[in-house]
Amino acid sequence: MAAQIFSAIFVIIVGVGGCVAYFWGANKLVDLIFPSRGVAGAAAIDNLRRQGLVRPWLFVGPAMIILTIYLIYPVVETLRLSFLDRGGINFVGFANYEWAFGDREFRNSILNNIIWLAVVPAACTFLGLIIAVLTDKIWWGTIAKSLIFLPLAISFVGASVIWKFIYEYRGEGQTQIGILNAIIQHFGGQPQVWISLPFWNNFFLMVILIWIQTGFAMVILSSALRGIPEETLEAAVIDGANPFQIFWKIMVPQIWGTIAVVWTTITILVLKVFDIVLTMTNGQWNSQVLANLMFDWMFRGGGDFGRGATIAIIIMIAVIPIMVWNIRQANKETGGH
Amino acid sequence: MAVATGNSFASRFGVHIAVLVFVAIWTIPTLGILVSSLRDKNQIIASGWWNSFSSSTQTEAGRLPAASTQVEKDGKFVLEGNIFGDGAKRNISAFGVKSAAPTQYPASTTADLGDGVTLLLNADGSFVMASPKAFEGDRGQRVYYASSAPPKFTTDNYKTVLFSEGIGRSFMNSLTVTIPATVIPILIAAFAAYALAWMRFPGRALLIAVIIGLLVVPLQMSLIPLLKLYNGVGSFFGMPSKTYLGIWLAHTGFGLPFAIYLLRSYIAGLPREIMESARIDGASDFEIFVKIVLPLSFPVLASFAIFQFLWVWNDLLVAMVFLGTEADQIVLTAKLNALLGSRGGDWEILTTSAFVTIIVPLIVFFSLQRYFVRGLLAGSVKGG
Structure with a gap:
């Protein structure tokens, strides 16, 4: 353990020191090769121009190398692997894709993912918006927001334990230690094993993600709401609009762009959701999702890289529209700069 | 914000209640494991x-005690004593002698067990069992009782999970993973962000577009190729493929797009005049970056550091793929997941471990919430 701590400290020093040394050294090197001071006018201008050509690449170089190894190459390689067999050696054409769409578990995952996509972003955005509007009106709104925001800092695994404890089931008539079943039993209902309840168990897993992500939606929408010009609201009040009309017809249309951002951000998160399903059910009782299925196939029976890669590609395909939209939005904004 | 007048008292009261309900729903789950732990x-x-x-x-x-402790009293054979022995006393409300009916008799009543045998069990645990015939055998009568114990709070669960369940070691492992994986990307990203914001070079717009595209690439796309790459590199050099170095680099790679994106949008917003006057004074890009941009960018660097710290600390997927499951490498999230499997019903272990897992993010979150929120807003609103 001491060795481990020592090596971690060593890495921080070497990593940071290495970065500093690289950037400083590379910069010095450019100055040495193309000196701009102490040479004749024309040569100096020439060298300055050359410096300007080289230096940006020294600055972005390390980031580009790491991004290439860790993200760009893997994307290409995963696409290639999805056409190969389990060991990644023989070409099998579309066999993995054909397998996927014939596989019961895969189709179940797709269906569940669609339900997750339909419910979670909508629920988070809706609840986040409502809470943002309500907390803006009261003096202890900041404290309330902090508390609702708090689950965002909790890991999915930690949140799963928290909610597993809420869904805990004891036989009928026994003392329920899970608060949900205790409430149900208190009002004369029948306690349930929530996470194995066919179909509905998906929703009990979704609640966890909604619980985590509502704070995110709330914070972003709350700041957008504050950006609404006061005059538009005052004008609406003078015209006799009631609070619901103000909310739906004045406020919501003005923050439509932000709502879209929140919605897409959570959508991407939902596509990648893995930890919650792994820790709560591991895909049992028809609660499988793509990301967990992919993880499963990476290691199942020694690992099937072809099928795993195929599932990853399916997730990627679902993300591409959002990716394109993001890039176009960003281009529009930074076009001038 | 303007609220319609008229029914303002009722509506304001309603708002307070509604927010209170939301706050309750959002805090009670966490409170549950804190109290239970x-x-x-x-x-x-x-x-x-x-x-x-x-x-x-x-x-x-x-x-109850065996027949050897009986005494004869008034022509009856009697066993006396206290069911709790020398242990802590609790309050008994009811008792029974059959497992099917453990609370058949209220406390302090005399139960008729048949054949003239009677049993009296008082609330404080003292009992008197009497019989016209001598008791026999060296195994005493089995007694069931419902007792109520006063609330008892303890930190024993924490001692157990930290020192004998391996959570303490995992805590160190998590720190080992998280701190370098948070620090290393910052400088790399900051230089790249400066170049992308303030230096002119061909391909810059394309690079920015690539980084915004990479922001949303699912991690799942990287796992298999990197696993293969790590296995290949490991066997080539004859080293284990699951190392801390491997996961530090992996987290650096996965964190870079967001880091560059966040820092770039902040650095691009710094006032142009400062840069230009420095340039006129003869400062190079390197000097401008180190002496002007880095100090001015402190808030956004802090935002990113918090994000990356929380992300790495809370990560399960990357840790499960790139680190081993032995005690010297398993991080808190993976350990908690393993405990869910092996200690499924032991809630004292699970709730306590979960709380140890979430306490660091909660502290970071509460003490640095300002930077966290700022990063959140810059990261998602401006870029779209």
């Missing part, structure tokens, strides 16, 4: 945590 492990299963401040009732079984 501090409870005695027998009480956790005996009553819900929301009852933890009142006495909990549980059904237990005990055995």
Whole structure:
């Protein structure tokens, strides 16, 4: 353990020191090769121009190398692997894709993912918006927001334990230690094993993600709401609009762009959701999702890289529209700069 | 914000209630594991945590002493004593002698066990068992009783999970993973962000577009190729493929797009005049970056550091793929996941471990919430 701590400290020093040394050294090197001071006018201008050509690449170089190894190459390689067999050696054409769409578990995952996509972003955005509007009106709104925001800092695994404890089931008539079943039993209902309840168990897993992500939606929408010009609201009040009309017809249309951002951000998160399903059910009782299925196939029976890669590609395909939209939005904004 | 007048009192009251309900729903789950982690492990299963401040009732079984301790009194053979022995006393509300009916008789009543045998069990645990015939055998009568114990809070669960369940070691492992994986990307990203914001070079717009595209690439796309790459590199150099170095680099790679994106949008917003006057004074790009941009960018660097710290600390997927499951490498999230499998019903272990897992993010979150929120807003609103 001491060795481990020592090596971690060593890495921080070497990593940071290495970065500093690289950037400083590379910069010095450019100055040495193309000196701009102490040479004749024309040569100096020439060298300055050359410096300007080289230096940006020294600055972005390390980031580009790491991004290439860790993200760009893997994307290409995963696409290639999805056409190969389990060991990644023989070409099998579309066999993995054909397998996927014939596989019961895969189709179940797709269906569940669609339900997750339909419910979670909508629920988070809706609840986040409502809470943002309500907390803006009261003096202890900041404290309330902090508390609702708090689950965002909790890991999915930690949140799963928290909610597993809420869904805990004891036989009928026994003392329920899970608060949900205790409430149900208190009002004369029948306690349930929530996470194995066919179909509905998906929703009990979704609640966890909604619980985590509502704070995110709330914070972003709350700041957008504050950006609404006061005059538009005052004008609406003078015209006799009631609070619901103000909310739906004045406020919501003005923050439509932000709502879209929140919605897409959570959508991407939902596509990648893995930890919650792994820790709560591991895909049992028809609660499988793509990301967990992919993880499963990476290691199942020694690992099937072809099928795993195929599932990853399916997730990627679902993300591409959002990716394109993001890039176009960003281009529009930074076009001038 | 303007609120319609008229029914303003009722509507304001309603707002308070509604927010209170939301806050309750969002905090009660976390409160549940915090309270449970501090409870005695027998009480956790005996009553819900929301009852933890009142006495909990549980059904237990005990055995009366063997026949050898009997005394003869008034022509009857009598066994006397206290069912709790020398142990802690609890309050008995009912008792029985059959496991099917453990609370058949209220405390302090005399139960007729047949053949003239009677048993009296008082609330304080003292008992008198009498019989016209001598008791026989060296195994005493089995007695079931419902007792209520006063609320008991303890830090024993924390001692257990930290020192004998391996959570303490995992805590160190998590720190080992998280700190370098948070620090290393910052400088790399900052230089790239400056170049992308303030230096002109061909391909810059394309690079920015690539980084915004990479922001949303699912991690799942990287796992298999990197696993293969790590295995290949490991066997080539004859080293294990699951190392801390491997996961530090992996987290650096996965964190870079967001880091560059966040820092770039901030650095691009710094006032142009400062840069230009520095340039006129003869400062190079390197000097401008180190002496002007880095100090001015402190808030956004802090935002990113918090994000990356929380992300790495809370990550399960990357840790499960790139680190081993032995004690010297397993991080908190993976350990908690393993405990969910191996200690499924032991809520004193699970709640306590979960709380140890989330306490660091909560502290970071509460102390640095300002930077966290700022990063969140810059990261998602401006870029779209």
